[in-house]
Amino acid sequence: MLDINFIRENRDTVITGMKDKGEKETEVVDKVLEADQRWRTLVTKVDQLRSESNEKSKEIGILMSQGKKEEARKLINETTGYKADIKEAEKETEAAKNERDELLLKIPNVPHESVPVGFSEEGNQVFGSWGEPNQKDGLKPHWELADENDWIDFERGAKVTGAGFPFYIGPLARLQRALINFFIDEALAEGYIEIQSPYFVNEDSARGTGQIPDKEDMMYVIPRDGFFTIPTAEVPVTNFHRDEIFSMDQLPVKYVAYTPCWRREAGSYGKDVRGLNRLHQFDKVELVKIVRPSDSYEELENLRSYAESLLQKLELPYRTLLMCTGDMGFTQSKKYDLEVWSPGQKRWLEVSSCSNFTDFQARRMMLRFKNDQKKIEILHTLNGSGLALPRVVAALLETYQQADGEVAVPEKLQPYMGREVL
């Protein structure tokens, strides 16, 4: 959610930002401003009425305590009319506020000036790359390797739950556990605090990080209890500090959290969803930062390069994309995607997405801090995957497959696996 005062003062910037993100209905900006103006006028009116009414009530109180019943009664009769007036004005105010807030939720975060303008994948810029993508023919895709060795069971997963809910068996189950531990240990060495979160969240939390109303359909719902299964640890972990005010010495806050993630992925199909490329349940180690506004873009670069370092340590070639305005999310101001090379499929697979949300999430969550002048300010939030497991596993299997049919274990993972081949 953007600051209404920011919109008032930067109407054109907001509209340009919306257009750059591919949002057509930019007239909401003026509608918001209109509703806000109406609300302000009404608030002033309500406050005025309440003030008068309070004044009279206070007088009545004084008269009563002095035993002047008759005068008090007279005043009570005069005051009765306020009730209806206030109620009426409150109703209008509430309506205007709701209208304003609903419209406000439809306005996306403004892209940072360093973000390239573009409206599709083509607009993304290759920010950097590492390693040499293996273009050799004849390398097997991970699903073949997994199938030949009975490492992943998609069919039984489909029987037990549904498509996109695979079982991992034997060495592959262990490989996932090794990756989780490896990722968490690396983050701890970088000063992140490990945190374990609930896997279900309530509606307020989903709203806080912006899954509602923008991306409601991505989440599984548990209607009886009003819960959503988390699509990413970002949701519970960022909401952890909802409604809190930090002091300067508590910042920045850095968390690393491993959780499963559930995504409905409605509308996905084709070769994109083959094997481990796209699942309804997957494991991810997530990094969340809560930082001072002045530091957030620098922190984004740190986050990006940290995520990159993980792929380097696993010796998996990758490239980093700076996402263009149109391919970034509703809530982000700047975003990098890390894509690992999949030699068996000869394509890039997204394994991490590092984003700066500036104050967009924090405002809705009332996530604030007291600055040097003891003034309250909204914080900035960031997050990034460090990393998402399935595609790392896919790239790893395909990259480390050997002529003899075995799959080697990357050196850094060997202590976690206790062996050199899977």
Added chain:
RNA sequence: GGAGAGAUGGCUGAGUGGUCGAAAGCGCUCCCCUGCUAAGGGAGUAUACCCUUAACAGGGUAUCGAGGGUUCGAAUCCCUCUCUCUCCGCCA
């Protein structure tokens, strides 16, 4: 799942219809005093929003778990919900 108790400011804790955004204590900040330390004295110390102001600041409204109701007036009375604690049951 059954029975009971409770929810007040950073913390502890008073307050059962009127000048209560809320006593007191603790903590914290600033000042004074004291050659260090300890003790003492004074002032201050929630959040959101609206209005006025270039700004400093000032005025107003709301908030005592949440929402609704009664009343001229609610922390205080009524209803609903949530959460916490104790006991019983069940259980990884």
